[in-house]
Amino acid sequence: MEIQGLPGRLLDELGPSIASGELPEGAVLRTEELEERFGVSRTVVREAVRVLEGMRMVASRRRVGITVQPKSLWDVFDPMVIRWRLAGSDRSAQLRSLGSLRMAVEPAAAALAATHASDDDRRELSSLAVDLTVTARAADLTTFLKHDIAFHSLVLRASGNEMFAHLGDTVAAVLTGRTEYHLMPHQPEPYAIRLHREVAEAICAEDAAHAEQAMRTIVTGALEELNLQLG
Protein backbone atom coordinates (compact mmCIF):
# COMPACT_ATOMS: atom_id res chain seq x y z
CA MET A 1 0.00 0.00 0.00
CA GLU A 2 2.67 2.44 1.03
CA ILE A 3 5.70 3.50 -0.89
CA GLN A 4 8.54 1.10 -0.37
CA GLY A 5 12.22 1.35 0.28
CA LEU A 6 14.19 4.20 1.76
CA PRO A 7 12.07 6.95 0.21
CA GLY A 8 9.12 5.33 1.95
CA ARG A 9 10.82 5.55 5.30
CA LEU A 10 11.68 9.17 4.67
CA LEU A 11 8.05 9.85 3.81
CA ASP A 12 6.92 8.22 7.03
CA GLU A 13 9.07 10.72 8.90
CA LEU A 14 8.44 13.85 6.89
CA GLY A 15 4.74 13.37 6.17
CA PRO A 16 3.66 13.12 9.80
CA SER A 17 6.01 15.95 10.78
CA ILE A 18 4.34 18.24 8.30
CA ALA A 19 0.82 16.98 8.93
CA SER A 20 1.17 17.53 12.65
CA GLY A 21 2.36 21.08 12.20
CA GLU A 22 5.78 20.32 13.66
CA LEU A 23 7.08 21.65 10.36
CA PRO A 24 4.75 24.62 9.91
CA GLU A 25 3.71 26.30 6.71
CA GLY A 26 6.66 28.14 5.22
CA ALA A 27 9.28 26.00 6.93
CA VAL A 28 12.25 25.38 4.68
CA LEU A 29 14.20 22.17 4.30
CA ARG A 30 17.34 21.65 2.25
CA THR A 31 18.16 18.52 0.36
CA GLU A 32 21.59 18.26 1.91
CA GLU A 33 20.23 18.67 5.41
CA LEU A 34 17.79 15.81 4.85
CA GLU A 35 20.56 13.63 3.41
CA GLU A 36 22.55 14.03 6.58
CA ARG A 37 19.68 13.84 9.00
CA PHE A 38 18.48 10.52 7.61
CA GLY A 39 21.78 9.18 6.35
CA VAL A 40 20.58 8.60 2.81
CA SER A 41 21.64 9.77 -0.60
CA ARG A 42 20.33 12.61 -2.74
CA THR A 43 18.51 10.11 -4.91
CA VAL A 44 16.39 8.96 -2.02
CA VAL A 45 15.69 12.44 -0.66
CA ARG A 46 14.71 13.75 -4.06
CA GLU A 47 12.29 10.91 -4.71
CA ALA A 48 10.60 11.31 -1.37
CA VAL A 49 10.33 15.06 -1.87
CA ARG A 50 8.82 14.53 -5.31
CA VAL A 51 6.07 12.43 -3.82
CA LEU A 52 5.34 15.07 -1.18
CA GLU A 53 5.31 17.60 -3.97
CA GLY A 54 2.76 15.46 -5.78
CA MET A 55 0.55 15.73 -2.71
CA ARG A 56 1.17 19.47 -2.76
CA MET A 57 2.48 19.43 0.79
CA VAL A 58 5.82 20.95 -0.22
CA ALA A 59 7.18 22.94 -3.11
CA SER A 60 10.79 22.84 -4.21
CA ARG A 61 12.40 25.99 -5.61
CA ARG A 62 15.95 26.67 -6.68
CA ARG A 63 18.07 28.81 -4.51
CA VAL A 64 15.38 28.58 -1.81
CA GLY A 65 14.89 24.99 -0.79
CA ILE A 66 11.94 22.80 -0.05
CA THR A 67 9.17 24.83 1.56
CA VAL A 68 6.14 23.49 3.36
CA GLN A 69 2.97 24.60 1.59
CA PRO A 70 -0.12 25.99 3.32
CA LYS A 71 -2.52 23.31 4.43
CA SER A 72 -5.19 24.66 2.10
CA LEU A 73 -3.21 23.38 -0.88
CA TRP A 74 -2.68 19.83 0.31
CA ASP A 75 -4.39 16.97 -1.47
CA VAL A 76 -6.71 16.30 1.42
CA PHE A 77 -8.19 13.30 -0.34
CA ASP A 78 -4.90 11.47 -0.56
CA PRO A 79 -5.09 8.41 1.70
CA MET A 80 -1.59 9.01 3.03
CA VAL A 81 -2.38 12.59 3.95
CA ILE A 82 -5.55 11.50 5.71
CA ARG A 83 -3.70 8.86 7.68
CA TRP A 84 -0.98 11.28 8.71
CA ARG A 85 -3.47 13.89 9.81
CA LEU A 86 -5.51 11.35 11.76
CA ALA A 87 -2.40 10.26 13.60
CA GLY A 88 -1.30 13.79 14.40
CA SER A 89 -2.42 16.88 16.18
CA ASP A 90 -5.33 17.91 14.01
CA ARG A 91 -7.03 14.62 14.30
CA SER A 92 -10.27 16.21 15.42
CA ALA A 93 -10.41 18.65 12.51
CA GLN A 94 -9.81 15.75 10.17
CA LEU A 95 -12.50 13.64 11.82
CA ARG A 96 -14.99 16.48 11.55
CA SER A 97 -14.25 17.00 7.86
CA LEU A 98 -14.58 13.32 7.20
CA GLY A 99 -17.81 13.23 9.16
CA SER A 100 -19.38 15.82 6.88
CA LEU A 101 -18.07 13.99 3.86
CA ARG A 102 -19.65 10.77 5.07
CA MET A 103 -22.95 12.58 5.61
CA ALA A 104 -22.88 13.70 2.01
CA VAL A 105 -21.63 10.54 0.37
CA GLU A 106 -22.87 7.50 2.25
CA PRO A 107 -26.61 8.14 1.92
CA ALA A 108 -26.15 8.76 -1.80
CA ALA A 109 -24.10 5.58 -2.06
CA ALA A 110 -26.77 3.60 -0.24
CA ALA A 111 -29.41 4.87 -2.64
CA LEU A 112 -27.30 3.90 -5.63
CA ALA A 113 -26.49 0.54 -4.10
CA ALA A 114 -30.20 -0.22 -3.84
CA THR A 115 -30.46 -0.12 -7.60
CA HIS A 116 -26.96 -1.19 -8.65
CA ALA A 117 -25.83 -3.85 -6.20
CA SER A 118 -25.17 -7.34 -7.51
CA ASP A 119 -26.87 -10.36 -5.97
CA ASP A 120 -23.62 -11.31 -4.30
CA ASP A 121 -23.33 -7.84 -2.81
CA ARG A 122 -26.84 -8.06 -1.41
CA ARG A 123 -26.23 -11.46 0.11
CA GLU A 124 -22.99 -10.36 1.72
CA LEU A 125 -24.63 -7.22 3.01
CA SER A 126 -27.33 -9.22 4.77
CA SER A 127 -24.74 -11.50 6.22
CA LEU A 128 -22.72 -8.58 7.52
CA ALA A 129 -25.80 -7.06 9.11
CA VAL A 130 -26.25 -10.28 11.04
CA ASP A 131 -22.60 -10.32 12.05
CA LEU A 132 -22.92 -6.77 13.31
CA THR A 133 -25.89 -7.66 15.43
CA VAL A 134 -24.12 -10.61 16.98
CA THR A 135 -20.81 -8.90 17.71
CA ALA A 136 -22.55 -5.82 19.07
CA ARG A 137 -24.41 -7.91 21.58
CA ALA A 138 -21.15 -9.58 22.60
CA ALA A 139 -19.55 -6.14 23.04
CA ASP A 140 -16.56 -7.37 21.07
CA LEU A 141 -15.35 -4.00 19.85
CA THR A 142 -12.50 -5.26 17.67
CA THR A 143 -14.58 -7.69 15.68
CA PHE A 144 -17.45 -5.22 15.60
CA LEU A 145 -15.13 -2.65 14.05
CA LYS A 146 -14.03 -5.13 11.42
CA HIS A 147 -17.60 -5.88 10.40
CA ASP A 148 -18.64 -2.25 10.56
CA ILE A 149 -15.83 -1.35 8.16
CA ALA A 150 -16.76 -4.22 5.86
CA PHE A 151 -20.40 -3.10 5.88
CA HIS A 152 -19.77 0.53 4.98
CA SER A 153 -17.10 -0.35 2.43
CA LEU A 154 -19.41 -2.78 0.76
CA VAL A 155 -22.23 -0.25 0.47
CA LEU A 156 -19.81 2.23 -1.07
CA ARG A 157 -18.49 -0.38 -3.48
CA ALA A 158 -21.92 -1.68 -4.37
CA SER A 159 -22.98 1.81 -5.40
CA GLY A 160 -21.19 1.11 -8.66
CA ASN A 161 -19.45 4.48 -8.50
CA GLU A 162 -15.69 4.18 -8.51
CA MET A 163 -15.20 7.41 -6.61
CA PHE A 164 -17.55 6.35 -3.86
CA ALA A 165 -15.90 2.94 -3.79
CA HIS A 166 -12.54 4.57 -3.15
CA LEU A 167 -13.85 6.26 -0.06
CA GLY A 168 -14.09 2.82 1.53
CA ASP A 169 -10.53 3.03 2.82
CA THR A 170 -11.16 6.52 4.06
CA VAL A 171 -14.25 5.51 5.99
CA ALA A 172 -12.29 2.58 7.37
CA ALA A 173 -9.69 5.04 8.65
CA VAL A 174 -12.41 7.12 10.32
CA LEU A 175 -14.05 4.17 12.00
CA THR A 176 -10.72 2.81 13.16
CA GLY A 177 -9.63 6.18 14.49
CA ARG A 178 -12.92 6.63 16.27
CA THR A 179 -12.54 3.31 18.03
CA GLU A 180 -8.84 3.71 18.80
CA TYR A 181 -9.29 7.08 20.39
CA HIS A 182 -12.42 6.07 22.27
CA LEU A 183 -14.70 8.52 20.54
CA MET A 184 -17.66 6.19 20.50
CA PRO A 185 -19.82 4.50 23.11
CA HIS A 186 -18.23 1.39 24.58
CA GLN A 187 -21.16 -0.70 23.60
CA PRO A 188 -22.57 -0.06 20.11
CA GLU A 189 -26.07 1.36 20.40
CA PRO A 190 -28.83 -1.12 19.58
CA TYR A 191 -30.61 1.59 17.61
CA ALA A 192 -27.59 2.06 15.34
CA ILE A 193 -27.43 -1.68 14.77
CA ARG A 194 -31.06 -1.78 13.81
CA LEU A 195 -30.42 0.96 11.28
CA HIS A 196 -27.64 -1.09 9.71
CA ARG A 197 -30.07 -3.95 9.32
CA GLU A 198 -32.56 -1.55 7.78
CA VAL A 199 -30.00 -0.36 5.25
CA ALA A 200 -29.21 -3.93 4.28
CA GLU A 201 -32.86 -4.84 3.97
CA ALA A 202 -33.71 -1.74 1.96
CA ILE A 203 -30.84 -2.36 -0.45
CA CYS A 204 -31.90 -5.98 -0.86
CA ALA A 205 -35.45 -4.80 -1.53
CA GLU A 206 -34.19 -2.20 -4.03
CA ASP A 207 -35.80 0.49 -1.90
CA ALA A 208 -33.44 3.38 -2.61
CA ALA A 209 -35.29 6.01 -0.61
CA HIS A 210 -35.40 3.89 2.51
CA ALA A 211 -31.76 2.85 2.20
CA GLU A 212 -30.74 6.48 1.82
CA GLN A 213 -32.81 7.58 4.77
CA ALA A 214 -31.54 4.87 7.12
CA MET A 215 -27.96 5.50 6.12
CA ARG A 216 -28.44 9.21 6.64
CA THR A 217 -29.64 8.53 10.15
CA ILE A 218 -26.58 6.39 10.84
CA VAL A 219 -24.01 8.94 9.72
CA THR A 220 -25.91 11.85 11.27
CA GLY A 221 -25.81 10.00 14.55
CA ALA A 222 -22.12 9.28 14.16
CA LEU A 223 -21.38 12.92 13.46
CA GLU A 224 -23.42 14.09 16.42
CA GLU A 225 -21.69 11.60 18.66
CA LEU A 226 -18.36 12.86 17.39
CA ASN A 227 -19.23 16.50 18.01
CA LEU A 228 -20.37 15.55 21.48
CA GLN A 229 -17.10 13.83 22.29
CA LEU A 230 -14.94 16.54 20.77
CA GLY A 231 -16.91 19.33 22.40
Add this chain to the structure above:
Amino acid sequence: MEIQGLPGRLLDELGPSIASGELPEGAVLRTEELEERFGVSRTVVREAVRVLEGMRMVASRRRVGITVQPKSLWDVFDPMVIRWRLAGSDRSAQLRSLGSLRMAVEPAAAALAATHASDDDRRELSSLAVDLTVTARAADLTTFLKHDIAFHSLVLRASGNEMFAHLGDTVAAVLTGRTEYHLMPHQPEPYAIRLHREVAEAICAEDAAHAEQAMRTIVTGALEELNLQLG
Protein backbone atom coordinates in the same frame (compact mmCIF):
# COMPACT_ATOMS: atom_id res chain seq x y z
CA MET B 1 -0.11 23.35 -10.16
CA GLU B 2 1.67 20.66 -12.10
CA ILE B 3 4.98 19.09 -11.40
CA GLN B 4 7.75 21.00 -13.04
CA GLY B 5 10.85 20.19 -14.98
CA LEU B 6 11.64 17.08 -16.95
CA PRO B 7 9.84 14.68 -14.63
CA GLY B 8 6.74 16.81 -15.21
CA ARG B 9 7.03 16.41 -18.95
CA LEU B 10 7.46 12.67 -18.53
CA LEU B 11 4.36 12.59 -16.38
CA ASP B 12 2.39 14.47 -19.00
CA GLU B 13 3.26 11.71 -21.43
CA LEU B 14 2.92 8.67 -19.23
CA GLY B 15 -0.12 9.74 -17.22
CA PRO B 16 -2.42 10.28 -20.19
CA SER B 17 -1.10 7.13 -21.87
CA ILE B 18 -2.07 5.07 -18.88
CA ALA B 19 -5.32 6.93 -18.21
CA SER B 20 -6.46 6.44 -21.79
CA GLY B 21 -5.79 2.73 -21.68
CA GLU B 22 -3.08 2.96 -24.32
CA LEU B 23 -0.88 1.33 -21.69
CA PRO B 24 -3.34 -1.23 -20.31
CA GLU B 25 -3.36 -2.82 -16.90
CA GLY B 26 -0.43 -5.17 -16.57
CA ALA B 27 1.69 -3.44 -19.18
CA VAL B 28 5.34 -3.40 -18.22
CA LEU B 29 7.82 -0.58 -18.67
CA ARG B 30 11.50 -0.68 -17.92
CA THR B 31 13.49 2.23 -16.59
CA GLU B 32 16.10 1.94 -19.30
CA GLU B 33 13.50 1.88 -22.02
CA LEU B 34 11.94 5.09 -20.72
CA GLU B 35 15.36 6.73 -20.45
CA GLU B 36 15.96 6.10 -24.13
CA ARG B 37 12.47 6.85 -25.32
CA PHE B 38 12.42 10.27 -23.72
CA GLY B 39 16.13 11.00 -23.81
CA VAL B 40 16.40 11.69 -20.12
CA SER B 41 18.48 10.30 -17.31
CA ARG B 42 17.65 7.64 -14.78
CA THR B 43 17.09 10.28 -12.11
CA VAL B 44 14.29 11.89 -14.08
CA VAL B 45 12.60 8.62 -14.96
CA ARG B 46 12.72 7.39 -11.39
CA GLU B 47 11.21 10.56 -9.99
CA ALA B 48 8.38 10.56 -12.49
CA VAL B 49 7.70 6.90 -11.80
CA ARG B 50 7.68 7.57 -8.05
CA VAL B 51 4.95 10.14 -8.49
CA LEU B 52 2.88 7.73 -10.58
CA GLU B 53 3.49 5.15 -7.89
CA GLY B 54 2.17 7.65 -5.33
CA MET B 55 -1.04 7.83 -7.36
CA ARG B 56 -1.06 4.03 -7.41
CA MET B 57 -1.18 3.98 -11.18
CA VAL B 58 2.00 1.89 -11.43
CA ALA B 59 4.00 -0.39 -9.18
CA SER B 60 7.70 -0.93 -9.50
CA ARG B 61 9.23 -4.30 -8.69
CA ARG B 62 12.77 -5.58 -9.02
CA ARG B 63 13.52 -8.03 -11.69
CA VAL B 64 10.10 -7.28 -13.25
CA GLY B 65 9.87 -3.61 -14.11
CA ILE B 66 7.23 -0.96 -13.78
CA THR B 67 3.78 -2.43 -14.20
CA VAL B 68 0.55 -0.56 -14.79
CA GLN B 69 -1.87 -1.18 -11.95
CA PRO B 70 -5.58 -1.98 -12.35
CA LYS B 71 -7.74 1.10 -12.58
CA SER B 72 -9.53 0.15 -9.37
CA LEU B 73 -6.40 0.97 -7.39
CA TRP B 74 -5.78 4.43 -8.81
CA ASP B 75 -6.22 7.47 -6.62
CA VAL B 76 -9.31 8.61 -8.47
CA PHE B 77 -9.52 11.76 -6.37
CA ASP B 78 -6.11 13.00 -7.47
CA PRO B 79 -6.63 16.12 -9.59
CA MET B 80 -4.03 14.99 -12.11
CA VAL B 81 -5.68 11.62 -12.55
CA ILE B 82 -9.05 13.30 -13.04
CA ARG B 83 -7.65 15.65 -15.65
CA TRP B 84 -5.95 12.83 -17.52
CA ARG B 85 -9.09 10.72 -17.54
CA LEU B 86 -11.26 13.63 -18.66
CA ALA B 87 -8.90 14.24 -21.56
CA GLY B 88 -8.77 10.61 -22.58
CA SER B 89 -10.97 7.80 -23.70
CA ASP B 90 -13.00 7.22 -20.58
CA ARG B 91 -14.14 10.76 -20.34
CA SER B 92 -17.77 9.74 -20.11
CA ALA B 93 -17.20 7.27 -17.27
CA GLN B 94 -15.30 9.96 -15.41
CA LEU B 95 -18.03 12.53 -16.00
CA ARG B 96 -20.67 10.12 -14.74
CA SER B 97 -18.70 9.38 -11.58
CA LEU B 98 -18.14 13.04 -10.96
CA GLY B 99 -21.81 13.72 -11.58
CA SER B 100 -22.82 11.36 -8.79
CA LEU B 101 -20.20 12.85 -6.55
CA ARG B 102 -21.57 16.32 -7.18
CA MET B 103 -25.07 15.11 -6.38
CA ALA B 104 -23.85 13.88 -3.05
CA VAL B 105 -21.57 16.73 -2.09
CA GLU B 106 -22.90 19.98 -3.46
CA PRO B 107 -26.30 19.97 -1.73
CA ALA B 108 -24.59 19.17 1.56
CA ALA B 109 -22.09 21.94 0.93
CA ALA B 110 -24.87 24.41 0.16
CA ALA B 111 -26.59 23.52 3.42
CA LEU B 112 -23.39 24.02 5.38
CA ALA B 113 -22.67 27.26 3.55
CA ALA B 114 -26.03 28.63 4.67
CA THR B 115 -24.87 28.46 8.26
CA HIS B 116 -21.10 28.88 7.89
CA ALA B 117 -20.55 31.41 5.10
CA SER B 118 -18.89 34.70 5.95
CA ASP B 119 -20.52 38.00 5.08
CA ASP B 120 -18.02 38.45 2.27
CA ASP B 121 -18.89 35.03 0.91
CA ARG B 122 -22.59 35.88 0.91
CA ARG B 123 -22.02 39.18 -0.84
CA GLU B 124 -19.88 37.61 -3.51
CA LEU B 125 -22.37 34.82 -3.98
CA SER B 126 -25.18 37.30 -4.66
CA SER B 127 -22.97 39.16 -7.05
CA LEU B 128 -22.09 35.98 -8.91
CA ALA B 129 -25.76 35.05 -9.18
CA VAL B 130 -26.38 38.37 -10.91
CA ASP B 131 -23.40 37.82 -13.22
CA LEU B 132 -24.75 34.42 -14.14
CA THR B 133 -28.13 35.86 -15.03
CA VAL B 134 -26.59 38.52 -17.21
CA THR B 135 -24.13 36.33 -19.09
CA ALA B 136 -26.73 33.61 -19.57
CA ARG B 137 -29.04 36.07 -21.27
CA ALA B 138 -26.16 37.20 -23.50
CA ALA B 139 -25.44 33.57 -24.38
CA ASP B 140 -21.77 34.20 -23.73
CA LEU B 141 -20.75 30.63 -22.96
CA THR B 142 -17.13 31.33 -22.04
CA THR B 143 -17.87 34.02 -19.50
CA PHE B 144 -20.85 32.05 -18.26
CA LEU B 145 -18.61 29.08 -17.62
CA LYS B 146 -16.20 31.26 -15.68
CA HIS B 147 -18.94 32.57 -13.43
CA ASP B 148 -20.54 29.17 -13.06
CA ILE B 149 -17.24 27.74 -11.86
CA ALA B 150 -16.76 30.64 -9.47
CA PHE B 151 -20.25 30.14 -8.09
CA HIS B 152 -19.95 26.45 -7.38
CA SER B 153 -16.40 26.78 -6.05
CA LEU B 154 -17.50 29.51 -3.71
CA VAL B 155 -20.36 27.47 -2.31
CA LEU B 156 -18.00 24.57 -1.70
CA ARG B 157 -15.45 26.84 -0.05
CA ALA B 158 -18.04 28.68 2.02
CA SER B 159 -19.19 25.37 3.48
CA GLY B 160 -16.22 25.66 5.80
CA ASN B 161 -15.26 22.06 5.13
CA GLU B 162 -11.78 21.73 3.71
CA MET B 163 -12.58 18.53 1.87
CA PHE B 164 -15.58 20.05 0.16
CA ALA B 165 -13.53 23.13 -0.62
CA HIS B 166 -10.98 20.98 -2.43
CA LEU B 167 -13.62 19.64 -4.74
CA GLY B 168 -13.86 23.12 -6.23
CA ASP B 169 -11.13 22.36 -8.75
CA THR B 170 -12.74 19.07 -9.57
CA VAL B 171 -16.11 20.65 -10.22
CA ALA B 172 -14.35 23.25 -12.33
CA ALA B 173 -12.89 20.44 -14.41
CA VAL B 174 -16.34 18.89 -14.87
CA LEU B 175 -17.97 22.11 -15.92
CA THR B 176 -15.14 22.94 -18.28
CA GLY B 177 -15.21 19.48 -19.81
CA ARG B 178 -18.94 19.64 -20.20
CA THR B 179 -18.72 22.90 -22.09
CA GLU B 180 -15.70 21.93 -24.17
CA TYR B 181 -17.25 18.75 -25.37
CA HIS B 182 -20.65 20.30 -25.96
CA LEU B 183 -22.48 18.21 -23.41
CA MET B 184 -24.78 21.02 -22.35
CA PRO B 185 -27.45 23.12 -24.02
CA HIS B 186 -26.05 25.96 -26.08
CA GLN B 187 -28.03 28.48 -24.14
CA PRO B 188 -28.08 27.96 -20.37
CA GLU B 189 -31.61 27.16 -19.27
CA PRO B 190 -33.43 30.02 -17.56
CA TYR B 191 -34.74 27.58 -14.98
CA ALA B 192 -31.22 26.56 -13.98
CA ILE B 193 -30.24 30.18 -13.66
CA ARG B 194 -33.16 30.86 -11.40
CA LEU B 195 -32.08 27.98 -9.21
CA HIS B 196 -28.63 29.47 -8.85
CA ARG B 197 -30.20 32.70 -7.68
CA GLU B 198 -32.31 30.70 -5.25
CA VAL B 199 -29.23 29.02 -3.82
CA ALA B 200 -27.55 32.38 -3.33
CA GLU B 201 -30.62 33.87 -1.70
CA ALA B 202 -31.14 30.89 0.59
CA ILE B 203 -27.52 30.96 1.71
CA CYS B 204 -27.74 34.69 2.37
CA ALA B 205 -30.92 34.10 4.37
CA GLU B 206 -29.28 31.25 6.29
CA ASP B 207 -31.98 28.92 5.01
CA ALA B 208 -30.03 25.65 4.88
CA ALA B 209 -32.91 23.44 3.80
CA HIS B 210 -33.83 25.65 0.88
CA ALA B 211 -30.22 26.06 -0.24
CA GLU B 212 -29.75 22.30 -0.14
CA GLN B 213 -32.93 21.65 -2.07
CA ALA B 214 -32.21 24.19 -4.79
CA MET B 215 -28.66 22.92 -5.21
CA ARG B 216 -29.91 19.37 -5.37
CA THR B 217 -32.22 20.37 -8.20
CA ILE B 218 -29.33 21.98 -10.04
CA VAL B 219 -27.00 19.00 -9.90
CA THR B 220 -29.78 16.51 -10.52
CA GLY B 221 -30.62 18.41 -13.66
CA ALA B 222 -27.00 18.50 -14.70
CA LEU B 223 -26.65 14.77 -14.20
CA GLU B 224 -29.81 14.04 -16.15
CA GLU B 225 -28.67 16.28 -18.96
CA LEU B 226 -25.37 14.46 -18.98
CA ASN B 227 -26.98 11.03 -19.10
CA LEU B 228 -29.19 12.26 -21.91
CA GLN B 229 -26.22 13.44 -23.95
CA LEU B 230 -24.13 10.36 -23.27
CA GLY B 231 -27.00 7.98 -23.88
Add this chain to the structure above:
DNA sequence: ATCGCCTCAAAGATATGACGTATTCAAGTG
Protein backbone atom coordinates in the same frame (compact mmCIF):
# COMPACT_ATOMS: atom_id res chain seq x y z
C1' DA C 1 8.05 -37.08 -13.12
C1' DT C 2 7.75 -33.92 -9.37
C1' DC C 3 9.40 -31.37 -5.80
C1' DG C 4 12.77 -28.61 -3.55
C1' DC C 5 17.14 -26.28 -3.38
C1' DC C 6 20.75 -23.59 -5.54
C1' DT C 7 22.86 -20.59 -8.58
C1' DC C 8 22.85 -16.88 -11.81
C1' DA C 9 21.43 -12.99 -14.03
C1' DA C 10 18.09 -9.18 -14.74
C1' DA C 11 16.25 -4.98 -13.21
C1' DG C 12 15.35 -1.85 -9.88
C1' DA C 13 17.51 0.68 -5.56
C1' DT C 14 21.00 3.41 -3.78
C1' DA C 15 25.29 6.10 -3.66
C1' DT C 16 28.30 9.53 -5.49
C1' DG C 17 30.68 13.07 -8.14
C1' DA C 18 30.30 16.42 -11.66
C1' DC C 19 28.10 19.93 -14.00
C1' DG C 20 23.99 22.88 -15.42
C1' DT C 21 20.74 26.52 -14.31
C1' DA C 22 17.62 29.48 -12.23
C1' DT C 23 17.10 32.75 -8.51
C1' DT C 24 18.16 35.65 -4.93
C1' DC C 25 20.74 39.18 -2.85
C1' DA C 26 23.92 42.63 -2.69
C1' DA C 27 27.51 45.35 -4.46
C1' DG C 28 28.45 48.67 -7.78
C1' DT C 29 27.28 52.24 -11.15
C1' DG C 30 24.79 55.93 -13.46
Add this chain to the structure above:
DNA sequence: CACTTGAATACGTCATATCTTTGAGGCGAT
Protein backbone atom coordinates in the same frame (compact mmCIF):
# COMPACT_ATOMS: atom_id res chain seq x y z
C1' DC D 1 17.55 56.29 -5.79
C1' DA D 2 16.88 53.15 -9.49
C1' DC D 3 18.98 50.01 -12.34
C1' DT D 4 22.44 46.72 -13.70
C1' DT D 5 25.42 43.16 -12.95
C1' DG D 6 27.67 39.44 -10.91
C1' DA D 7 28.51 36.02 -7.62
C1' DA D 8 26.81 32.72 -4.35
C1' DT D 9 23.48 29.16 -3.51
C1' DA D 10 20.54 25.25 -3.72
C1' DC D 11 17.94 22.64 -6.66
C1' DG D 12 18.01 20.06 -11.36
C1' DT D 13 20.09 16.77 -14.39
C1' DC D 14 23.41 13.47 -15.97
C1' DA D 15 26.58 9.55 -15.90
C1' DT D 16 28.44 5.76 -13.61
C1' DA D 17 29.28 2.40 -10.19
C1' DT D 18 27.73 -0.85 -6.84
C1' DC D 19 24.26 -3.24 -4.01
C1' DT D 20 20.05 -5.93 -3.32
C1' DT D 21 16.20 -8.38 -4.44
C1' DT D 22 13.90 -11.81 -7.01
C1' DG D 23 12.36 -14.61 -10.91
C1' DA D 24 13.75 -18.47 -13.79
C1' DG D 25 16.19 -22.27 -15.04
C1' DG D 26 19.12 -26.05 -13.82
C1' DC D 27 20.29 -29.86 -10.93
C1' DG D 28 19.79 -33.43 -7.95
C1' DA D 29 17.07 -36.27 -4.74
C1' DT D 30 12.98 -38.64 -3.73
